[in-house]
Amino acid sequence: MLWRYRKEILLLFFLLLASLIGIKSSNSCKILRMKESLILPPQEELLSHKRIELERVFIDELLAENRRLREILQLKERSPYSFRRVSKIVRMEPVGWPTTVLIDSGKVELIREGMTVLDKNGSLVGRVIRVDGNTSLVMTLLHPESRISGLIQRTRELGILLGGHPGILELKYLPKESEIKRGDVMLTSGLSTLYPKGLPIGKVLRLRGVNSSLFLDVTVNPAVSFPKLEEVLIIQ
Amino acid sequence: MNRVGKISLRLPNLFLTISFFFFLQWVGTKYLRINKIAPDFILIFLIFFSLYTGGMFAISLAFGAGLLQDILFRGLIGTNSFSFCLISYLIGLLKNKWEIKESFHSQITLVFLGSFLYIIFSALFYQNPWALGLLIPKILIFSIYNSLLFSLLFWGLKRTLYG
Numbered sequence: 001m002l003w004r005y006r007k008e009i010l011l012l013f014f015l016l017l018a019s020l021i022g023i024k025s026s027n028s029c030k031i032l033r034m035k036e037s038l039i040l041p042p043q044e045e046l047l048s049h050k051r052i053e054l055e056r057v058f059i060d061e062l063l064a065e066n067r068r069l070r071e072i073l074q075l076k077e078r079s080p081y082s083f084r085r086v087s088k089i090v091r092m093e094p095v096g097w098p099t100t101v102l103i104d105s106g107k108v109e110l111i112r113e114g115m116t117v118l119d120k121n122g123s124l125v126g127r128v129i130r131v132d133g134n135t136s137l138v139m140t141l142l143h144p145e146s147r148i149s150g151l152i153q154r155t156r157e158l159g160i161l162l163g164g165h166p167g168i169l170e171l172k173y174l175p176k177e178s179e180i181k182r183g184d185v186m187l188t189s190g191l192s193t194l195y196p197k198g199l200p201i202g203k204v205l206r207l208r209g210v211n212s213s214l215f216l217d218v219t220v221n222p223a224v225s226f227p228k229l230e231e232v233l234i235i236q
Numbered sequence: 237m238n239r240v241g242k243i244s245l246r247l248p249n250l251f252l253t254i255s256f257f258f259f260l261q262w263v264g265t266k267y268l269r270i271n272k273i274a275p276d277f278i279l280i281f282l283i284f285f286s287l288y289t290g291g292m293f294a295i296s297l298a299f300g301a302g303l304l305q306d307i308l309f310r311g312l313i314g315t316n317s318f319s320f321c322l323i324s325y326l327i328g329l330l331k332n333k334w335e336i337k338e339s340f341h342s343q344i345t346l347v348f349l350g351s352f353l354y355i356i357f358s359a360l361f362y363q364n365p366w367a368l369g370l371l372i373p374k375i376l377i378f379s380i381y382n383s384l385l386f387s388l389l390f391w392g393l394k395r396t397l398y399g
Contacts, residue, residue, distance in 0.1 A: 007325065010292050014299040014321045021303070022314030022361060 068231055071120045081196060081235040085109050088231055090135065097167045098226050099143040106134040111234060116195050118233045123223035124148070124188060124199045125232055138232070141169060141201065141222055150201055151189040155179045158189055161201060161220060169202060171218035176209055178216055186220050196235070245289055249396050254301065257281040258308065265309065273374055275381045276354070278305050282320050283327060283350045284386070284393050287337060290328035298324035312362065319357035323350050340390070347386040351379035
């Protein structure tokens with residue numbers, strides 16, 4: 001009786017065996033890869049996965065760029081300054097805090113020395129110090145030669161912000177009697193020809209009075225996150 | 237020794253032919269793709285073998301060849317064994333009911349249907365039948381491609397295996 005159905009029994013045995021092997025191997029092999037594994041050869045399948053991953057990274061990158069540019073556009077719309085151009089940073093010191101950055105706009109884009117450079121939030125990055133054909137060099141706030149006339153937004157007191165320190169600015173010539181507090185916002189004063197008035201520079205991080213000095217020793221944290229800087233705005 | 241009708245199988249040639257078809261499969265996946273669709277030479281061979289030899293031997297060979305194909309070509313192991321066994325069995329059934337061997341056109345139609353069923357069985361094995369809708373245009377190309385190659389390889393296969 002059973003011998004009559006030997007083919008069917010053998011078939012069932014093989015199907016069961018194939019299913020068991022399949023279940024075991026599917027733990028390491030995603031079921032939903034059906035399309036590729038049926039039609040594409042294995043190498044093509046692997047390449048396809050890698051390509052998809054790369055494309056996803058590329059798309060994520062584009063989305064992030066799009067988001068940043070939108071933020072810049074919003075800033076452009078609400079800001080009173082005359083914008084010259086949005087530029088990408090093409091070179092920056094890979095280690096430590098950048099004192100200069102190279103941007104992808106130059107003489108061709110009508111960039112001139114002395115133009116002010118902001119980040120996507122409108123905070124001060126620095127100013128253009130050298131212009132070439134298609135690139136320009138920007139001196140950041142952290143450069144040892146950077147001197148900015150600053151204004152404390154709350155108390156309206158003036159001081160000079162100096163670069164040259166890793167990641168922070170030093171606020172000079174603020175009298176001991178000053179009402180400055182930790183967290184006070186520093187803006188550009190507009191008293192020099194270098195920067196327009198009212199650009200955010202940073203917040204007061206630390207203040208210390210030295211007995212022998214007439215001035216407070218103040219440290220300011222820049223509003224710009226220099227390591228994350230990718231695009232900048234150039235204003236006239 | 238398997239004997240189907242008056243045709244007898246040349247067993248030593250069988251292993252050489254299988255090896256050659258595995259080589260063809262490797263070449264096919266690399267160089268014979270049309271719109272990213274590679275033909276399945278092992279499937280073509282097994283359909284032919286099930287048609288002319290059939291029985292338990294063909295089912296066992298289908299299982300073994302499928303397993304080997306899964307391992308060599310890095311598919312989900314078990315898929316080809318599962319599909320090939322079923323196709324081999326179904327062709328064995330059809331072979332006994334109709335005289336397909338008499339008509340070359342029927343054999344090509346059978347390869348077309350076998351290729352179509354192969355994808356459906358594989359989809360069942362993957363527990364992913366919804367993907368069939370997406371794959372239908374490709375299944376058609378795959379089946380036509382296999383049928384064309386079968387028509388090219390048919391006489392060679394018949395001569396090598398059955399004299």
